Amino acid sequence: MDDLGLSSEERKLLARSQGGKVTALRNRQEALKEYYSSPNICRFCEKILPVPDGVKVAEIRKKQFCDHSCAAKSSNLKRVLRKSCRCGAKISYRHRKCKECLPLGSLKVLSRLISGMNKNQIYEHARRSIPDGPCSNCGYGEFTEVCHIKSISSFSESATVGEVNQRNNLVRLCPNCHWEFDHGMLKGRFQ
Numbered sequence: 001m002d003d004l005g006l007s008s009e010e011r012k013l014l015a016r017s018q019g020g021k022v023t024a025l026r027n028r029q030e031a032l033k034e035y036y037s038s039p040n041i042c043r044f045c046e047k048i049l050p051v052p053d054g055v056k057v058a059e060i061r062k063k064q065f066c067d068h069s070c071a072a073k074s075s076n077l078k079r080v081l082r083k084s085c086r087c088g089a090k091i092s093y094r095h096r097k098c099k100e101c102l103p104l105g106s107l108k109v110l111s112r113l114i115s116g117m118n119k120n121q122i123y124e125h126a127r128r129s130i131p132d133g134p135c136s137n138c139g140y141g142e143f144t145e146v147c148h149i150k151s152i153s154s155f156s157e158s159a160t161v162g163e164v165n166q167r168n169n170l171v172r173l174c175p176n177c178h179w180e181f182d183h184g185m186l187k188g189r190f191q
Contacts, residue, residue, distance in 0.1 A: 031057045044070035114164055115157035122152055126165045135174040137186060144172045147181055149190045 134141035
């Protein structure tokens with residue numbers, strides 16, 4: 001008899017009726033004990049990669065990072081900054097010039113007709129034309145967008161980018177106020 005009051009034959013019968021669950025639990029505990037004796041460590045933050053319930057230890061052994069955030073931070077460190085800007089500033093591998101050297105107000109861009117440009121090019125020029133700052137309506141400063149007071153589609157096709165992106169036609173708004181402005185809820189504020 002054991003501490004539960006079961007004989008050895010009753011224990012064998014109980015173990016057989018559980019269908020290998022006891023063995024599976026024992027194997028899992030052994031695998032976890034072996035894993036935590038030499039666990040995988042995140043290559044970025046150097047934390048131990050935990051083994052959650054229901055996940056095989058073999059799956060965790062394949063991982064190199066604890067989450068997507070650490071993986072992204074690690075891969076972004078590898079991107080090489082190069083000095084290709086004429087002013088000598090370090091810039092991303094994707095760009096050829098820094099923001100200060102981009103032809104923001106050049107006559108070449110300002111005199112182009114909007115009919116020859118797509119809207120993304122016009123919006124990009126507008127974003128660079130107005131400085132970052134808080135929302136002009138509510139003051140929220142975490143994230144703002146540039147909004148055209150008079151929409152691009154209301155200009156004639158012979159209008160230039162300089163006319164569309166004049167400072168008095170641009171305003172910084174948070175996404176909520178931008179939506180309200182586009183749907184006519186802030187009509188009288190920015191005329």
